[in-house]
Amino acid sequence: MDTNNDITPNSSTEDKIKEAARRVFIRKGYAATRTRDIADESGFNLSLINYYFRSKEKLFDIIIKEHFQSFIQSVMVIVNNRDTSIQQKIQLIINNYIDMLTKNPDLPLFVLKEINSDPDKFMAMIGFDKVNGGGTYLAQQWAEMAAHRKAPPVKPIHFLMNTASLIIFPFIAGPVIRNKTGIDKEQYNNLMEERRKLIPYWVSLMLNDSYEGLNN
Amino acid sequence: MDTNNDITPNSSTEDKIKEAARRVFIRKGYAATRTRDIADESGFNLSLINYYFRSKEKLFDIIIKEHFQSFIQSVMVIVNNRDTSIQQKIQLIINNYIDMLTKNPDLPLFVLKEINSDPDKFMAMIGFDKVNGGGTYLAQQWAEMAAHRKAPPVKPIHFLMNTASLIIFPFIAGPVIRNKTGIDKEQYNNLMEERRKLIPYWVSLMLNDSYEGLNN
DNA sequence: ACTGATTTTAATCATTTGATTGAATAAGTT
DNA sequence: AACTTATTCAATCAAATGATTAAAATCAGT
Known part of the structure; x- marks a missing residue:
């Protein structure tokens, strides 16, 4: 009651x-x-x-909140799972994202645009302000891995950026690419499916390289 | 007159x-x-x-047209230069983009959002509909290279997507990442500077790999 | 069937917003 | 000086838009 x-x-x-x-x-x-x-x-x-x-704004708040709650939660479950390796987590997150983005291709642009217009407000609205990535089990695994091997001369944040970029950007740029190449929606979704396997592979390439060729 | x-x-x-x-x-x-x-x-x-x-819309059209004309032209000059290698072109394009995006970090999100709301109209407005990527000298170089070596079992479009993703997405997601990490604007620009060298390196990793590890 | 609450609608309001108008000012021409 | 043209502004208009109201329609319980 x-x-x-x-x-x-x-x-x-x-x-x-x-x-x-x-x-x-x-x-x-x-x-x-x-x-x-x-x-x-x-x-x-x-x-x-x-x-x-009560108003357009209230309706907006309610919808957005509900929409993201479940997704953020599903990612948190993945990153805090103590029974999966880093590699497995990456694969699971990528699958999770590609599933979601295939269903909601307009979402990333929408989110980033709204965040851009008021980062703190929007992050708070979707409950993303309370998410502490550093406190996850994945972060702990990552730190352990970094301690055991010679770290590449590249700041870890770059790998996070790269993974997110490779997953999300193709969805954002979908309309442009399709417009220039003539690829239709279904073919484009097939490309995204291919990337499920490819992105983890590319990320591991970047992660495990010696970076000896990176000079001058 | x-x-x-x-x-x-x-x-x-x-x-x-x-x-x-x-x-x-x-x-x-x-x-x-x-x-x-x-x-x-x-x-x-x-x-x-x-x-x-005459109107808000006309003002918009004029501004956008002028704003992009010069940039598109500068990229076309790079991709049609007969005296540079593919690698050099990639590096030059990346430099061009990072320069421009550092000055105009709001631009990609703006462009993608407007394109999203009416792809054909916006592409025509900025003159991007007349750009034929396949007719460039870079495309010719690419085709020659592909003919000479065993092509990776990955469609070329993926590499284009990846390059664009790695360059552009970090600018789009800047506000989110800065908000979560506490990195300030100057430090973030430094990260983008580091990526000038890193992105070509990563792209060549992805391009030159044998993809033997990619199975199951 | 009757009553009261809930749901839905048409009509309307108040504000915002893109655009216009006519006058004031400045600057150059004859 | 008288005239013309270009620039700027305050005031205002008309349409769009978020929100409200009051009445009609529907539903649940008796």
Whole structure:
């Protein structure tokens, strides 16, 4: 009665509006989204969105929060698993991301754009401010590995950047690349599938190289 | 008298408005930019922007066109240079991009967002629709190289994606990474400087590997 | 069937926002 | 000086847009 969930017996309409709003927000971004767009997309009257959610901004907050909670959690489970190796974790994270991004190709651009307009606010909204990467089991494994072998003359942050870049950027740039190459959506998804195996391989190349060729 | 340029004797105000508009548009995106923001940023009256440029959209078009013309041209010069090797071209392009992106860190996100909202229109606007990558001298060099050695079992498009990813994505994700790591802007620029040498090295690793380890 | 609560809608409001207008000022021409 | 043209601004308009309201429709319980 006061836990405030499941109060609504039949939340079908509310959920439909949320789903419609999620689609429109992620496709067009917060600024370019009109509440009327959401009404149209959901098929309901404009004032319904203000009846269920107080305002455009509140609706936005709620949707985004719900959308990311589960994903962040799934990644945290992977990085804190004590039974998988670093290599396995990398592969699992890549799979997790590629699955998610194939379903939601507009998401990275949306996220990065909204973060860009107010980093602290958005990170707090999606609960990413509380995530402490350094406290994960993966970070511990990484530190142990680094202690045992001669570290490459390259700061670790570069490898994190590279992995994220190789996974995420092709989704962001999808429209450009498809437009220039004429590759259709399905073929492009196949390319992304190929990268499931390729990215871990490339990352290990970069990670295990001696960097002796890197001079002058 | 009919070539329509240099008609304006003193274009100082017009240029100031253009500069202000460029800053605001690229920082906030087209949808979130108010003409009043541009007026404020420029220090001039709101109606001045409609006096010089007919509308918000026309102003946008003009600015974007001018902004990209020079950059695209500089890249085309590099890829069509008959006196440099592939490796040298890669290095030059990377330098070109990192220079430009260090000065305009908001640019990639802006471009990708606008392209996303209407690929054909934006590509045409910046003149990128006329660019034919396959017709460049670099493409010819690439084809020759591919003919002479056993091609890796990986489609060439992946290497293009990877290079672009490694260059551009760290700029896009800068705010997120800085927010999580506490790295300040100057330190982050230093990281980007390090990548001038690192990215070509990583790309050659990926390019020259035998891919024998890539199985199952 | 009746009652009260919940859900949905059409109509409307208030603010924001892109654009226009007409006057004021400056600068050059005759 | 008188006239013309280019530049700038305050005031205002019209459309778009987020939000509210009051009434109608629907539903649940009796």
